[in-house]
Amino acid sequence: MIEEIKQDSASRMEKSLESLRQDFIKIRTGRAHTSLLDHLSVPYYGNDTPLSQVANVTVIDSRTLGVTPWEKPMVTVVEKAIMDSDLGLNPSTAGMLIRIPLPSMTEERRKELVKLVRGEAEGGRIAMRNIRRDANNQLKKMVKDKEISEDDERRGEDVVQKLTDQLIAKVDALLAEKEAELMEV
Template sequence: MILADAKSKMQSSVESTQRAFNTIRTGRANASLLDKVLVDYYGSPTPLKSLANISTPDASTILIQPYERNTLNIIEKAISLSDVGLTPSNDGSVIRLNIPPLTSDRRKEFVKMATKYAEEGRVAIRNIRRDAIDSIRKQEKASEISKDESKDQQDNLQKLTNEYTSRIDALLAEKEKDITTV
């Protein structure tokens, strides 16, 4: 029970890390760059993807077609105010975001950011392991499980931790490769 719970939490940590990686620019247009952009739509923050169709017609352009034409200006404003770092150009019916090629300094900065996200994911996994080990030890103290069972569960938990940590490392290596590829 404890292991299954820890496994699902670790899986969600890996998925969270993957989502964080998706928000990092790689030099290619990717609609997920705009996932964190919230538009003030009638007084409530609304995700951009629920107000517009976001597509990537080529490797260096993101095209945003609002479902309602009157939202064009507020979408443009929201993108300008966001931390995406791209300047929107509005032609009256669609918004275009041109993705400039990354400089080597910017690439290094993004690699550092990816490394930071990966470390946050690893820390989350280690915290899950710590909590699970505490639960196992409590069960052992309460004589619900034997010392051998406790040791086996802790060993299995460590294997699980290593597995999910290596998944994050693999995701990081892939993201670094994406960022550094010119």
């Protein structure tokens, strides 16, 4: 029983950690990378479709992304979707190729992004603590229903706490890595 709770908590915490990693990828650094546009959707035959399914996204150089839609009419639609996104990018079109120059980041913008990253990391820590709370509540319910003893409950709480500490340490490591990446000139 306790092992099941531990396994469930571990898998939920790992999913939270992976979600945090994905959120960190979306927060741009000074370098161009194709995952910057992963979350963009464009209207395609009446449906919102991920950009990667209607165009080829490439890195032209360290500060420029290239987007080549597979159909000519999609060029203006893709360009508009990039302009309207929250990324603050200003694409320019040359035939079928949409060039997206990434502006250099100012010190002020870097500090804003670090604050944003810290907020995301805190959200990850809160998610881990909520999962720990749920596991501890399951253990308390099992004691109340006389499925396990109070000693087993304490052991289970210790196991869940160690798991929580390990994953919060991973969140902190991810945060430190992303902060260093953002402050790198």
